[in-house]
Amino acid sequence: MASPIAHTFGGFWTFLILAAQLKTRLAAQWRQWLPRLGVLMLVANLPDLDFLPVLFNGSAKNLHHSFTHSLIFAILVSLILSSAWRIAPGFWRSTLLYFTAYSSHLLIDFFTGTKIGWTHTGFGMPLFWPWSKEFSSPLILTFGVRHKTFAALFSLDNIWSCTYELLTCGAITAIILVLWKARLNSRNRFTLSEAPVAERRA
Numbered sequence: 001m002a003s004p005i006a007h008t009f010g011g012f013w014t015f016l017i018l019a020a021q022l023k024t025r026l027a028a029q030w031r032q033w034l035p036r037l038g039v040l041m042l043v044a045n046l047p048d049l050d051f052l053p054v055l056f057n058g059s060a061k062n063l064h065h066s067f068t069h070s071l072i073f074a075i076l077v078s079l080i081l082s083s084a085w086r087i088a089p090g091f092w093r094s095t096l097l098y099f100t101a102y103s104s105h106l107l108i109d110f111f112t113g114t115k116i117g118w119t120h121t122g123f124g125m126p127l128f129w130p131w132s133k134e135f136s137s138p139l140i141l142t143f144g145v146r147h148k149t150f151a152a153l154f155s156l157d158n159i160w161s162c163t164y165e166l167l168t169c170g171a172i173t174a175i176i177l178v179l180w181k182a183r184l185n186s187r188n189r190f191t192l193s194e195a196p197v198a199e200r201r202a
């Protein structure tokens with residue numbers, strides 16, 4: 001599994017989709033959007049709740065990457081959450097957004113393994129549960145976190161994999177934000193150059 005760092009970024013990227021859809025000015029109204037951001041980040045981490053037993057009995061090997069890492073569970077959770085709180089205008093738009101946040105987790109885990117590259121070292125998830133077959137990508141883009149025991153969670157390998165996630169996801173986020181700002185600027189320029197024409201017409 002990837003660490004909560006990569007999955008939290010997944011929730012943040014989903015939030016950017018919502019902000020883009022609503023054409024909101026994030027910088028000016030960020031306080032108002034914080035609850036939505038927090039919820040989407042939580043939803044993106046939700047599938048790893050099956051990891052909780054490690055905290056109690058020291059080993060979650062058999063439980064982790066269980067049915068919570070399946071599409072049917074993603075749909076179910078999205079429908080329930082959307083019934084509880086419309087995070088976007090409309091039930092189905094909310095469901096889709098929750099689903100995007102939840103499945104960002106599945107997507108990241110799909111490309112997670114022990115060795116970067118075309119290595120077939122993915123951990124596997126029962127994507128089409130209750131069918132027990134496990135799926136993972138032959139191409140591995142991010143390291144997994146070692147979690148066989150509670151102590152292993154704090155190993156040097158895990159510190160390195162968390163740093164790797166922080167750097168790669170941070171770089172992807174920076175690129176998205178730069179592109180976003182460039183798009184906003186060009187839209188503003190377009191609006192400004194349109195204004196005198198509109199005034200002249202009036």
Ligand SMILES: [Zn+2]
Pocket residue numbers: 001002047048069105109
């Ligand atoms: Zn996971």
